[in-house]
Amino acid sequence: MIKHKPTSPGTRWKVCLGLKFKNKKYTPRCLISSKKPSYGRNNQGIITSRHRGGGVKRNLRLIDFKRKKHYVLCRISRIDYDPSRNALISMLNYFDGDKRYIIHINNTKVGDIIVSGFNIPPKNGNFLPLENIPIGSKICCIENKPGMGAVFARSAGNYFVLLSRDNDYCLLRTSSGETRKVNSKCFATIGEVGNLDFYLKKIGKAGTNRLKGIRPTVRGVAMNPIDHPHGGGEGKTSSKRNPVSYSGKLTKGFRTRRNKRTSKLIVKHR
Template identity: 50%
Template sequence: MSAKTSAKKKILKKELTSKSVKSLLEILPKTGGRGSSGRISVRHIGGRHKRFYRKIDFKRNKFGIEANVASIEYDPNRNSKIALLHYIDGEKRYILAPEQLKVGDKIVSGEKVEVKPGNSMPLKNIPLGVQIHNIELVPGKGGQIARSAGTAATVSAKEGKYAHIKMPSRELRKILINSLATIGQIGNLDAKNTVSGKAGRSRHLGIRPTVRGVAMSPRDHPHGGGEGRSGIGMSSPKSPTGKKTLGKKTRKAKPSSRLIIERRKR
């Protein structure tokens, strides 16, 4: 290993092992995939390592106040890294760390600020073709779009009170022009190439095994039962609750569906 590579790894380790700010942490309760009635509402969830939730600033509403990037940290609750900001008024906040953001950088939110990774401003002031993330659907509600590792959307056009945004899914959608967005692509681009390596890693993340329906008894799954290895015994597959699956459309029409200009490619 070269001296340059070794030095780079040391810097990265130092960044990602910074101690979290206690005031920005809260305990993440375990549900085991069960609701208030005690029944399983989401399958394949249970166990996992104890972890704290990091309070992330998705609203980016401290306008005109500059912040210094104090550290880039690991977050066990998401596949992207997070950046700790120290504002000049003394407040500390976490944000999603975009690619190219480094410790020591200065970033700011505002009506019209410099177009550089980490800065946040309304869509109406972002130039066409610029990559963005953490996009608001409702102004003031906080970012909801493009928050996963390696994702980014693009401003493709502006028309009246809407901006046309090319989503990470390649869907083209109208979003209100006063909605805030952050410049840049979310970092940790290699997250999609992560290999689990062993079953234990999934269990640490709280993911329980997925069992095939045909391997169950008929009381546990519509595909269950039969002697030896047998098929599902029906014309189309069904979910554990008995609803048709694999091919049946599940996306409901919502009032916001009229804002979709071009559907995602399937």
């Protein structure tokens, strides 16, 4: 962690992660892609996600979440910074000459050799099915369906714990305390996602968020009645209704989960 000297109001409270391996080496064109930002609007130009817009131009890093090159050894050549996510990414150099990006796993370093496959040792960074992972292991980058690619536990410092195993399903405990079932044929990575100190970062000033494409958030009580359910009134008034969002939905304690099809796989809610 790097704390800056208070030479200006913007650096007084700023705390950076101090990524020493944030390099500017050449990245192969096959691992990056360009994408026009949507700025929180749909195809009709209507705002569907507020507080988005602006920001610096960036390239998308193509992450390999499926890792289907089974039993082909690869070496971690370098660890890079990805502006599109809070986790770091690792570049893999396969022994057959191919190069891929994956999510960086904690306690893996440059020069380590990892592999993906079915009957491989449960080493940190290896990608193998849940049915071959020991009970009690920390896992991340987990598939929801076999061959779908990793969808669970991909953010910085995140991991699941393998609690038990049945014939067709494994019981996992998420970082939020939820317990759910996942197919035993699904693949997962041994270990936890790196960059554990991400939550200690402080931006220091509003301009940093503007560079990231995050626009200001205005309180509802400071708006007019036409703009927000909390708006209007003479002076500072408070209504007896519960706090609601911009669209009128309850904001505190109201469940917004809509995927009822997979609710049967959740054993214990968070």
